[in-house]
Amino acid sequence: DELAELDARVSVCRACDRLVEWREEVAVGKRKAFADQPYWGRPIAGWGAAEPRVLIAGLAPAAHGGNRTGRVFTGDRSGDWLFASLYRVGLANKPTSEHAGDGLRLLGARMIAAVRCAPPANAPTPAERDTCAPWFRAELELVLPTTRAIVCLGKFGFDVLLNALPAVGVAVPKPRPKFGHALEYRLTSPYGELTVLGCFHPSQQNTFTGKLTEPMLDAVLARAKSLGGV
Ligand code: SF4
Numbered sequence: 001d002e003l004a005e006l007d008a009r010v011s012v013c014r015a016c017d018r019l020v021e022w023r024e025e026v027a028v029g030k031r032k033a034f035a036d037q038p039y040w041g042r043p044i045a046g047w048g049a050a051e052p053r054v055l056i057a058g059l060a061p062a063a064h065g066g067n068r069t070g071r072v073f074t075g076d077r078s079g080d081w082l083f084a085s086l087y088r089v090g091l092a093n094k095p096t097s098e099h100a101g102d103g104l105r106l107l108g109a110r111m112i113a114a115v116r117c118a119p120p121a122n123a124p125t126p127a128e129r130d131t132c133a134p135w136f137r138a139e140l141e142l143v144l145p146t147t148r149a150i151v152c153l154g155k156f157g158f159d160v161l162l163n164a165l166p167a168v169g170v171a172v173p174k175p176r177p178k179f180g181h182a183l184e185y186r187l188t189s190p191y192g193e194l195t196v197l198g199c200f201h202p203s204q205q206n207t208f209t210g211k212l213t214e215p216m217l218d219a220v221l222a223r224a225k226s227l228g229g230v
Helices: 002-010 017-029 077-089 126-143 155-168 204-208 214-228
Strands: 054-058 109-113 149-153 184-189 192-199
Touching: 002 126, 054 126, 054 155, 054 214, 077 204, 077 214, 109 126, 126 155, 149 155, 149 214, 155 192, 192 214
Parallel strands: 054 109, 054 149, 149 192
Antiparallel strands: 184 192
């Protein structure tokens, strides 16, 4: 199908010199704790329901997280937080992720990264963000017909989404919506109502400091689930 075709094309992308070098260097060097595991070391495809009601937009795979497991938002602390919450609100069938064959499934939801290759210090450059944007846009277009709510984990994903929306037929209000936790914007897609929700990223920076708590994350995901009618 079209999503599988897109995944196949993304998986061989080498458009960003710095990120290609980093993702592959990390995959060869590995971290001691994962020395016995093969690393994916390539771009990360979107993952989850093919016809999602809820779309979750993150930043980029972590060097030893998604870049190791090959599955977006798994294998690191942010992913642990996120999947535990998705399970609590009923958008995932299990609270934890072990490996690609663990039977974990998203229920009515799909995850997608704004930048598909692991960046050094989790920080893509603006040029890398823009180089990867067509992949994000292409996937957004394919899943838009069923999507009713989009949760942006962090301002980076929020900005990439707002930049992509006009190209898929969704007008962005002026003044441009601002990112904030639990802020939501009701937009109109060619297929019906579409709500964009902001959510602090479940990075350790936010979860260790209490800027993002479990109830705060659960509340946004539960709201998206309800908007999506999952
Ligand atoms: Fe290609 Fe995106 Fe990876 Fe850059 S970040 S190499 S555009 S998949």
